[in-house]
Amino acid sequence: MRIGLIALIALVLVTTSGCVTSSWEQYPHSLYSVLKDENQQTILAHHALLGQLLEEARQNGWKPPAGIATEYAYYSVKVGRPELVEESLQVELLSYPESEAFLNVVREFLPAVEVVPLEPSEGALQ
Amino acid sequence: MRLFLVCVGFLAAACSGCAAPPPVSDYQKFYSESPFTVVVPPVRNLTVDAEAPRYFISTVTKPLVDRGYYVIPVELTSEILAAEGIQDGGALINVPPSRYRKYFGADAVLLITLQSWDTTYLVFASSVTVAMEYKLVSTASEEILWEAAFSETITSDSGSGSGGHPLADLIVAAISAAATAAGTDYVPLARKANLRAFSTLPSGPYNPNFESEKAFYLGQP
Numbered sequence: 001m002r003i004g005l006i007a008l009i010a011l012v013l014v015t016t017s018g019c020v021t022s023s024w025e026q027y028p029h030s031l032y033s034v035l036k037d038e039n040q041q042t043i044l045a046h047h048a049l050l051g052q053l054l055e056e057a058r059q060n061g062w063k064p065p066a067g068i069a070t071e072y073a074y075y076s077v078k079v080g081r082p083e084l085v086e087e088s089l090q091v092e093l094l095s096y097p098e099s100e101a102f103l104n105v106v107r108e109f110l111p112a113v114e115v116v117p118l119e120p121s122e123g124a125l126q
Numbered sequence: 127m128r129l130f131l132v133c134v135g136f137l138a139a140a141c142s143g144c145a146a147p148p149p150v151s152d153y154q155k156f157y158s159e160s161p162f163t164v165v166v167p168p169v170r171n172l173t174v175d176a177e178a179p180r181y182f183i184s185t186v187t188k189p190l191v192d193r194g195y196y197v198i199p200v201e202l203t204s205e206i207l208a209a210e211g212i213q214d215g216g217a218l219i220n221v222p223p224s225r226y227r228k229y230f231g232a233d234a235v236l237l238i239t240l241q242s243w244d245t246t247y248l249v250f251a252s253s254v255t256v257a258m259e260y261k262l263v264s265t266a267s268e269e270i271l272w273e274a275a276f277s278e279t280i281t282s283d284s285g286s287g288s289g290g291h292p293l294a295d296l297i298v299a300a301i302s303a304a305a306t307a308a309g310t311d312y313v314p315l316a317r318k319a320n321l322r323a324f325s326t327l328p329s330g331p332y333n334p335n336f337e338s339e340k341a342f343y344l345g346q347p
Contacts, residue, residue, distance in 0.1 A: 024188070027187070027188055028184055028185055028187070028188050028317065031184040031187070031200075031201070032181060032184035032185070032313060034184075034201070035180050035181060035183065035184050035201070036177075036180075036181060063332075065188075065191050066191045066195070066196040066197055066332065067187065067191070067196065067197050067198060067199045068199075070198075070199055070202065071199040071201070071202065074199065074201070074202050074205075096196050098162075098163050098196055098231070099163075099196065099198075099231070100231070101230070101231025102163075102198055102230050102231045102232070105206065105229060105230060105231075106202065109202075109205070109206055109209065112209065113205070
């Protein structure tokens with residue numbers, strides 16, 4: 001009985017830890033998709049994944065992976081959501097104080113980043 | 127007896143060929159420089175595949191962050207450098223490491239040279255190889271703090287065929303080898319090579335093993 005309970009707890013822990021890290025495991029694949037073919041779809045998917053990583057970290061009281069909040073700010077500009085920038089840069093600074101110098105460069109650079117244009121939907125008049 | 131001596135000599139030669147220099151030559155210097163905020167500029171490309179550096183760079187961040195380092199986002203790094211007029215890894219040779227401290231506030235720059243990202247065909251077989259050289263350079267002293275070179279290869283052997291028609295078998299085997307190579311994705315190989323390479327890099331401060339590893343390498347009790 002006791003062994004069965006321990007095995008069950010171990011199984012739950014293993015399963016849960018797998019879920020917790022799944023977004024981070026997806027990160028290189030998502031970034032690769034953007035770098036291979038940068039379009040609205042891949043950028044939106046990557047932006048969503050970065051947002052999910054930040055949300056998971058917030059809910060669990062963890063630091064997000066290094067650099068992720070800054071990358072989220074960058075892609076927020078690209079997808080036309082500049083209102084998300086300052087909060088995510090603050091998350092990066094609070095989580096990683098050593099990023100301060102870099103974040104100053106990012107703040108200067110982000111206004112020059114262009115929004116990815118919306119692709120015309122299928123069937124739209126040309 | 128003579129054969130024994132020849133075998134011993136052969137083994138000694140083979141082992142000396144395998145021995146690589148330690149990836150960190152001076153741990154005292156490594157830890158005193160604290161190269162833990164790392165910028166990874168675009169990769170220097172020595173291969174014929176113009177797209178390879180862009181694909182490869184997507185494989186670097188995660189294993190390095192998992193090692194405990196603060197890694198400046200690679201895509202943002204490329205964009206900022208491009209805005210400064212530096213578009214590719216070849217142009218980076220002339221950038222002094224100290225400039226990365228000024229641009230990015232980085233303690234170190236990880237310079238990567240892509241040496242191989244290609245397929246070799248040998249009629250019945252194909253061999254896909256990725257090979258990289260890594261150098262972690264201090265942006266303060268401009269000295270190399272860690273260096274490594276790793277490669278990964280997948281070889282597919284289509285066999286010589288046994289259909290009773292030697293020429294037809296040869297063609298089928300060659301097509302099969304080419305198709306296998308064409309379907310092989312280089313990126314997972316690059317990920318494996320990075321994992322092996324960064325496993326030789328001392329843990330950074332966000333890795334739970336940082337303090338114990340540091341004490342070990344510095345010979346502290």
